[in-house]
Amino acid sequence: MRLLGVALIGLVALNGCSQDKSAQSTEIKQAALPEGVTLLETHQGQAGKLAIPYKKYQLSNGLTVVLHEDKSDPLVHVDVTYHVGSAREEVGKSGFAHFFEHMMFQGSENVGDEQHFKIVTESGGTLNGTTNTDRTNYFQTVPKNQLEKMLWLESDRMGYLLDAVTQEKFEVQRATVKNERGQRYDNRPYGLLWEKAGEAMYPAGHPYSWSTIGYVEDLDRVDVNDLKAFFLRWYGPNNATLTIGGDIDEQQTLAWVVKYFGDIPAGPEVDDAPKQPAVLTENRYLTHPDKVHMPLLWWSMPTVYARHADEPALDVLANILGGGKTSLFYKNLVKTGDAVQASVFHTCKELACEFVLYSLANPAKVPSLKQLNDTMQATFAEFEQRGVTDDDLNRTKMEIEAGKVFGLQTVRGKVSQLALMETLYHTPDLVQEDIDRYAAVTKEDVMRVYNTYIKDKPKVVLSIVPEGKEEMQAHEPSFKFERQLTDITLVKADDLELRKAISSFDRSVVPPAGANPTTQVPDFWTSELKNGITVVGAINSETPTVYLQMSLEGGALLDPKDKAGLAGMTAAMMNEATQNYSNEELANQLDLLGSSISFSSGERFTTVNVSALTRNLDKTLTLLKEKLLRPKFDEADFERLKAQTLQSIQQSMKEPGALAELAELQVLYGNEHRIGVPNGGTMTTVSAITLDDVKNFYAKYYSPAKANIVVVGDLPQDKVLPKLAFVGNWQGADYAMPTFADFPAYEGPVIHFVDKPGAAQSVVTMVKHAMPFDKLGDYYRSGLMNFPLGGAFNSRINLNLREDKGYTYGARAGFSADKERGTFSMSASVKKDNTGDTLREMVKELSDYQLHGMTDDELAFMRKAIGQRDALKYESLGQKAGFLRTLLTYDMQPADIDARNALVQTISKDELNALAAKYVDPNSMQIVIVGDKETVLPQLSEFPYPIVEVTINP
Structure with a gap:
């Protein structure tokens, strides 16, 4: 697995017992357990070691239950992981595991259609499911008073699903999955x-x-009975792990688990699959023409399997070769300007691992991927001469430790780790074991695995080249994929051996929620440095970490229109060399500390993000001082970054979503204002930027005059402020923010069409100007009004276009705003043949909502959903920092948050519907569509709107 891809993890157990398990205590506690529950293990970790404490149980039907108690926030996270992914599918029936993930949200015997999302959302929670090759999981984070309801939901679809699965639901979700494949893969x-x-x-x-995701031909081949057979084979409780973490009462939780899951019959026995690393006897060359601008060269080599003894050393090897700015790939490919990106990683799954090396070419400098292929091969030879250094090993070890400590911040992260490790390796907490096995890697280990698995070994060499430019490939193809499909037996209804659960209680009754937990807005402190910079901080003592964010108001809004992208280019240069350190030296120092410092620029702010282990904060801030106050602005760095930016802009023109955003900017703001141009600029504006422009932007706008700082971590105010003294000594003049007006006016809706020849999907957007941000006024209230229309999974537009029609993978609508302006939009990416249908449904939904507004049920749904979600708002450092950032940006106080919460419960339906009548008018909106002209334009001719073809020139 990759170094930081080990997993999110848990709780520092510094007061644990000297051994994990005690047979005597297990026997004593077993007597107090509910009938049918066996305590398998109690784990606290070893003293002074990193661990996620848990208790592991098993029900008589084979369901494994892992409980982790964390009282730090009034929430719980529930995860059900099934040991089934696409690796369990049959040849010719690919995509079933993922397909069934979709079906699990379509209602069960006691949960109505589309009700799973609604119940969790109105409980103030979040939810989702994911599928990979080896497992499928379903999870929700909710306020702690909603735990029983979540167990009822998950158990109902585990034991009482099949009677609710119909051919009609199957067809809708088949269309949705095919849309997902089109949107995320094919197009x-x-x-x-x-x-x-x-x-x-x-x-x-x-x-x-x-x-x-599977093949479309496989999805088209099967019917609902094949899907039911897949469920019956793999979705038994004996192939599942139920993991619950957070503010729980363990005895009550176990009682609920037995009540809701105990009567579900076990499924067929499931054994762990055998390890199956790939074996190549020769290089396999293949070429894939694609709608891309930058060619990509991809090497992959078979290695071992997850948790093999050689996995850590292979990870270290990958980091040396291509793990960032200290790597050989960065030096030989990115630093030279030959590649826009280049990286190496070792990706591991349950049955097999691959060592992957790739580079994304700069076509302005590299005419053929053969050139990159030669450089990558030469880098191997250089590594053999260079060998492994002490810093290589120390960086890796600190990266592992820091990644794990930063992963301690959320209950979801800890539960996810426990669930995954139990499912795949039958040991929930492997945190310390991972740290130890990476710490044990030696230089000799790294060279050994290089010689064993990488040097002169066969590999897959994939060239992805622009369509019609196969001459750019690295090598003539020697491999052609052909599916080998033998007899594929489809399942008949009579072949299904149903397992019927019989419940001892009325499952149709939704369990009541407990008392709402008390959620407090985080305490915070405010101070001012001697140069006037406001500092706002909050204490978070769950992990020994600190997160600092500095914001400089302005960002892309400060760009001259003819040099749009200057703020972004300046921020990118701030991530490069300083007067005293090369870029590589800075990266090495930060990696050895387990810290990060990054500069970025958005529309309104330039932002500096800093994260560090508390013990390394002083050294990290010393590097921040160097980067903030002594940038080098090297000519070679500038030319390389500028070339990368220009190539990225050209690549974005291949993506329908990016074209839609550019067209939307033109429609809303025209060509006269800076804000009518994307934040990153265009080919013309970026080409015009000089290094002197960057230096001048830094001198003028990197100033404390409009800066503020947010700090969240385990340090109090009196410890933080002295460390920021160098920022307080920073000097700079004030500057004015630009204003914008006179945007384009339209008499009525116009379809602004952008041709994307051959696009299998269309992007359909309706958009208009709206009000700027406010604390309690029309902007905030309109967000409440929009919630049933387009602000939740169960919103009208998503249920219509995704769940009812199967046109799209997702649709949404909403208001967005900053201090001075805002927009309202509705959008979806849809099958090209349904472009006109989608626009018709959007207009219909907007018209109906404007005329009739929300229903009483929708009002109640909004109140519950928004009113109960505060328990999830302030858990991690990032969440607390985001909350403080909002207060600073919009001059808000905790009383404003309380007033908002009160408004959610008191605002009337009449007021909300009056806002809908005022702001949700399809006749006041402009329409932007990106799609294949030949297919789409005929569908639009029936609409009573003028059609204007828009050309997007990068």
């Missing part, structure tokens, strides 16, 4: 990379030889 630049590489890496029939 996305580089979207088929992993599929093509996997087809070449693994032999036919290997569990990893097809992608998780």
Whole structure:
């Protein structure tokens, strides 16, 4: 697995017992357990070691239950992980695991259609499901008073699903999955990379030889009975792990688990699959023409499998070769300007791992991927001469430790780790074991695995090139993928052996919620440095970490229109060399500390983000001082970054979503204002930027005059402020913020159409100007009004276009704003043949909502959903920092938050519907559509709107 991809983790157990398990205590506690529950293990970790404490149980039907208690926030996270992913599918029936993830949200015997999302949302929670090759999980985070209801929901779809699965639901979700494949894979630049590489890496029939999303031909082949058979084979409680973490009462939780899951019959026995690393006997070359601007060269080599003894050393090797600015790939490919990106990583799954090396070419400098191929090969030879340094090992070890400590911040992170490790390795907490096994890696280990698995070994070499430019490939293709489909037996209804759960209580009754937990707005302190910078801070003692964010108001709004992208270019240069350190030296120092410092620029702010382990904060701030006050602005760095930016702009023109955003800017703001141009600029404006422009922007706008700082961590105010003294000594003049007016006016809706030849999907957006941000006025209230229309999964527009029609993977509507202006928009990416249908449904939904507004049920849904979600708002450092940032940006006080919460419960339906009548008018909105002209334009001719073809020139 990758160094920081080990997993999110848990709780520092510095007061743990000297051993994890006690047979005597287990026997004593077993007597007090509910009938049918066995305590398997109590784990606290070892003293002074990192651990996630838990208790592991098993029900008589085989369900594994892992409980982790964390009283720090009034919330719980529930995860049900099934040990089934795409690797368990049959040849010719790919995509079933992911398909069934969708079906699990379509209602069960006692949960109505689309009600799962609604129940969790109105409980103030969040939810989702994910599928990969090896497992499928379903999870929700909710206020702690909603735990029983979540267990009822998850158990109902585990034991009482199949009677609710109909052919009609199957067809809708089949269309949704096909839309997802189209949107995320087939019609996305580089979207088929992993599929093509996997087809070449693994032999036919290997569990990893097809992608998780599956093939469309397989999805089209099967019917609902095949899907039911998949559920019956793999979705038994004996193939599942239920993990619950947070502010729980363990005895009550166990009683609920037994009540809701105990009567579900076990499924067929499931064994762990055998490890199956790939074996290549020769290089396999293949070429994939794609709608891309920048060619990509991809090497992958088979290695071991997850948690193999050689995995850590291979991870270290990957980090040395291509793990950031200290790596050989960065030096030889990115620093030279030959590649826009280049990286190396070791990706591990349950059954097999791959060592991957890739570079994204700069076509202005590299005419053929052969050139990158030669450089990558030469880098191997350089590594053999260079060897492994002490810093290589120390960086890796600190990266592992820091990544794990930063992962301690949320209950979800800890529960996810416990669930995954139990599912795949039958040991929930492997945190310390991971730290130890990476700490044990030696220089000799790294060289050994290089010689064993990498040097002169066969590999898959995939060239992704622009359509019609196959001459840019690295090598003539030697491999052609052909699916080997033998007899595929489809399931008949009579073949299904149903398992019927019989409940001892009335499952149709939704469990009541407990008393709402008390959620307090985080305490915070405010101070001012001697140069006037406001500092706002909050204490978070759950982990020994600190997060600092400095914001400089202005960002892209300060760009001259003819040099749009200057703020972004300046921020990018701030991430490069300083007067005393090269870029590589800075990166090495930060990696050795487990810290990060990054500069970025958005529309209104330039932002500096700093994260550090508390013990390394002083050294990290010394590096921040160097980067903030002594940038080098090196000419070579500037030319490289400018070239990368220009190539990225050209690549974005291949993506329908990016084209839609550019067209939307033109429609809303015209060509006369800076804000009518994307934040990153255009080919013309970026080409005009000089290094002197960057230096002048820094001198004028990197100033404390409009700066403020947010700090969240385990340090109090009196410890933080002295560390920021250097920022207080920073000097700079004030500057004015620009204002904008006279935006384009339209007499009525116009369809602004952008042709994307060959696009299989269309982006459909309706948009208008709206009010700027406010604390309690029309902006905030309109957000409440919009919630049933387009602000939740169960919103009208998403249920219509995704769940009812199957046109899209997702649709949304909402208001967005800053201090001076705002917008209202509704959008979806849809199948091209349904572009006109989608626009018709959007207009219909907007018209109906404007005329009739929300219903009483929708009002109640909004009140519950928004009114109960505060328990989830302030858990992590990032969440607390975001809350403080909002207070600073918009001059808000905690009393304003309280007033907002009160307004949610008291605002009337009449007032909300009056806002809908005022702001949700389709006749006041402009329409932006990006799609294939030949297919789409005929669908639009029936609408009573003028059609204007828009050309997007990068």
